[in-house]
Amino acid sequence: MSPKDLYAVLGVKKNASPQEIKKAYRKIARSTHPDVKPGDAEAEKRFKEATSAFEVLSDEKKRKMYDEFGEDALRMGFDPEQARAYKKWQTRPGGRAAGFEGFDPSGMGGFDFGGGQATGGFDLGDILGDLFGQRKKESGRASPFSGFRPKPARRRGGDTGASIRISLREAVLGASRQISIDKPRTCGSCKGTGGEGTAACESCGGSGLRTGQSRLKVKIPAGVLDGQRIRLAGQGLPGAGGGPPGDLLVKVQVQPHPLIRREGQDLFLELPVTVGEALYGATVEVPTFQGSVKVKVPPGSQSGRKLRLKGRGVPRGEGTGDLYLTLAVRLPAEAPDDELKEAIDTLESKYKASPRAGLDI
Numbered sequence: 001m002s003p004k005d006l007y008a009v010l011g012v013k014k015n016a017s018p019q020e021i022k023k024a025y026r027k028i029a030r031s032t033h034p035d036v037k038p039g040d041a042e043a044e045k046r047f048k049e050a051t052s053a054f055e056v057l058s059d060e061k062k063r064k065m066y067d068e069f070g071e072d073a074l075r076m077g078f079d080p081e082q083a084r085a086y087k088k089w090q091t092r093p094g095g096r097a098a099g100f101e102g103f104d105p106s107g108m109g110g111f112d113f114g115g116g117q118a119t120g121g122f123d124l125g126d127i128l129g130d131l132f133g134q135r136k137k138e139s140g141r142a143s144p145f146s147g148f149r150p151k152p153a154r155r156r157g158g159d160t161g162a163s164i165r166i167s168l169r170e171a172v173l174g175a176s177r178q179i180s181i182d183k184p185r186t187c188g189s190c191k192g193t194g195g196e197g198t199a200a201c202e203s204c205g206g207s208g209l210r211t212g213q214s215r216l217k218v219k220i221p222a223g224v225l226d227g228q229r230i231r232l233a234g235q236g237l238p239g240a241g242g243g244p245p246g247d248l249l250v251k252v253q254v255q256p257h258p259l260i261r262r263e264g265q266d267l268f269l270e271l272p273v274t275v276g277e278a279l280y281g282a283t284v285e286v287p288t289f290q291g292s293v294k295v296k297v298p299p300g301s302q303s304g305r306k307l308r309l310k311g312r313g314v315p316r317g318e319g320t321g322d323l324y325l326t327l328a329v330r331l332p333a334e335a336p337d338d339e340l341k342e343a344i345d346t347l348e349s350k351y352k353a354s355p356r357a358g359l360d361i
């Protein structure tokens, strides 16, 4: 998933002023807010995207981090130390991001996974209050119509998204993660009604929503697939007019493993052996996600020989996959000295035919 350019989401230039950013967001929010377009999934998606982008770009610190680190900043919960370490780790040869949790800009608000610290996100209630401030003014006037606010229809709250990154080990064995999300919830002062009669609620400015941070536990089942979504029922946006809340869909991103490849339920690992182990046969210890096992390498094994460890793959549904080992004969790393040269010459003399005999294609 490649996160969207947050500036493009709001349709502003990279050097836009805070006022321009706020103006752009309010313009989008005014036409896409679920209160304005109830039941319009496209509008809701646009609203969430814009809100996520605004959450970052309206915060001076977060915006600076985003400008410097791009998507890494989002992933690292805007901790410059972590973002730098992460970037370094990522750009290392063979570096990988396993263990770091992710960020899904399609989600609602600012997310901070696993790190435990608050994002210090903006208060959606304030922004929405601002957004619907006009209503408040109108309600103060004497006109018998201007203060009229229709009672919201009963509807289910929208689903929100978040994502977490897990290692292949966690995907195979299952895991449990704490995530923190900024989540709009029903305003406690007005119970989501937005106010009494013609007066808009002071706390939420009449939107009926306030933002608060929630810590949630996500249980990741053993055998989870990359890209699979875990549904946390009732953890999405609050419903309107007494409707039920939506769900939070947590997208699981399984980080590629540097040594193990996964194909469905099966795992593939290269098993290095010495010349002697391949020729004489040997019992070698092999690490698996379910603990290490002793594996018999048959005598006379060639490089590339495949061995199957039954049931050491990925559990999913009915059964568990297998772990396939591919033998790789390793030569000594050092430069041959006289003694080794002698041994190699002896070894060379034992090839009865060219190893490439029969290589007709």
Ligand SMILES: [Zn+2]
Pocket: 187, 188, 189, 190, 191, 192, 193, 194, 195, 201, 202, 203, 204, 205, 206, 207, 208, 209
């Ligand atoms: Zn309220």
